[in-house]
Amino acid sequence: MQFRPLGRTGESIPVIGQGTWGMGGEMGPDPSKDKASVEAIRLGLELGMNFIDTAEMYGGGHSEEVVAEAIEGRREEVFVASKVSPRHFAHDDVLRSARMSLKRLNRKQMDLYQLHWPNSKIPIAETMRAMERLVEDGLVRFIGVSNFSVEQMREAQESLSREKIVSNQIEYSLVDRSPEAGVLQYCQKEGITVIAYSPLGQGKIPRGRGGPFKVLDEIAGTLGRSRNQIALAWVLQHDDVVAIPKAADKQHVHENATVSDWKVPGEDYKKLNQAFS
Numbered sequence: 001m002q003f004r005p006l007g008r009t010g011e012s013i014p015v016i017g018q019g020t021w022g023m024g025g026e027m028g029p030d031p032s033k034d035k036a037s038v039e040a041i042r043l044g045l046e047l048g049m050n051f052i053d054t055a056e057m058y059g060g061g062h063s064e065e066v067v068a069e070a071i072e073g074r075r076e077e078v079f080v081a082s083k084v085s086p087r088h089f090a091h092d093d094v095l096r097s098a099r100m101s102l103k104r105l106n107r108k109q110m111d112l113y114q115l116h117w118p119n120s121k122i123p124i125a126e127t128m129r130a131m132e133r134l135v136e137d138g139l140v141r142f143i144g145v146s147n148f149s150v151e152q153m154r155e156a157q158e159s160l161s162r163e164k165i166v167s168n169q170i171e172y173s174l175v176d177r178s179p180e181a182g183v184l185q186y187c188q189k190e191g192i193t194v195i196a197y198s199p200l201g202q203g204k205i206p207r208g209r210g211g212p213f214k215v216l217d218e219i220a221g222t223l224g225r226s227r228n229q230i231a232l233a234w235v236l237q238h239d240d241v242v243a244i245p246k247a248a249d250k251q252h253v254h255e256n257a258t259v260s261d262w263k264v265p266g267e268d269y270k271k272l273n274q275a276f277s
């Protein structure tokens with residue numbers, strides 16, 4: 001597994017992490033697939049994907065409990081990121097949410113705590129004051145954001161008195177290249193890691209038909225790789241980007257973990273850029 005720096009923290013994280021949306025339920029808890037989810041995450045850890053992304057919102061908090069079970073016994077080796085929901089951005093709510101996430105995760109500290117989406121109704125300075133307090137109290141190591149525009153990242157950074165925003169988690173894949181309109185470049189310039197979510201287009205890449213997908217299939221055929229491996233490698237070919245595919249199927253976990261060791265050759269990379277422009 002390759003590693004990339006996390007912002008300018010001096011810490012490095014695996015270029016491929018594990019997303020957990022849907023593990024433990026969606027909008028509410030659903031324990032029916034917990035065993036398979038725990039096994040998939042553990043397999044991912046064995047294959048070096050020691051970076052797990054979850055959120056208080058996933059499965060109404062149960063996703064964090066699934067993560068806790070999966071990492072039991074190897075907690076120190078795993079970089080765990082969670083997110084606070086926008087409706088909890090008031091100062092004391094942020095502190096409460098973090099404590100509850102830590103309880104569900106069965107940890108004393110989260111490696112990365114992210115603001116899940118912007119919330120224009122609560123001043124960002126109030127939210128960031130709470131985030132800095134969490135770092136000061138040792139409950140959180142690093143502060144990140146998610147789904148923030150350039151302007152929102154600027155405001156968020158200006159509201160922090162000591163800490164730096166180390167990451168912005170945004171949708172980025174062959175089928176959603178909107179970060180290239182400015183957010184990607186801003187993050188690269190400012191030393192903010194881009195955590196690419198839905199790097200497989202939430203399943204659109206494995207299922208897509210026609211047009212650009214024909215080009216993807218041709219390249220995949222020539223290189224002897226799957227569509228998904230090509231799509232993940234393409235995302236990772238951008239500086240300062242790491243990706244968090246979600247895979248509950250063990251074959252998918254295997255496929256995704258092996259991508260970090262190779263690149264899409266230059267000509268094919270250009271063809272993909274054209275096909276999915």
Ligand SMILES: NC(=O)c1ccc[n+]([C@@H]2O[C@H](COP(=O)([O-])OP(=O)(O)OC[C@H]3O[C@@H](n4cnc5c(N)ncnc54)[C@H](OP(=O)(O)O)[C@@H]3O)[C@@H](O)[C@H]2O)c1
Binds near residue numbers: 199244246
């Ligand atoms: N910050 C945010 O607002 C936000 C929003 C969305 C997502 N996220 C995070 O990003 C993570 C990933 O995004 P996502 O779950 O939306 O979408 P994704 O990772 O792009 O796609 C997940 C889908 O692709 C399938 N898949 C995974 N690897 C595959 C492979 N090698 N071959 C074929 N199919 C494969 C999965 O199936 P199986 O599960 O059956 O293996 C699942 O159906 C989430 O889990 C979450 O942690 C964050």
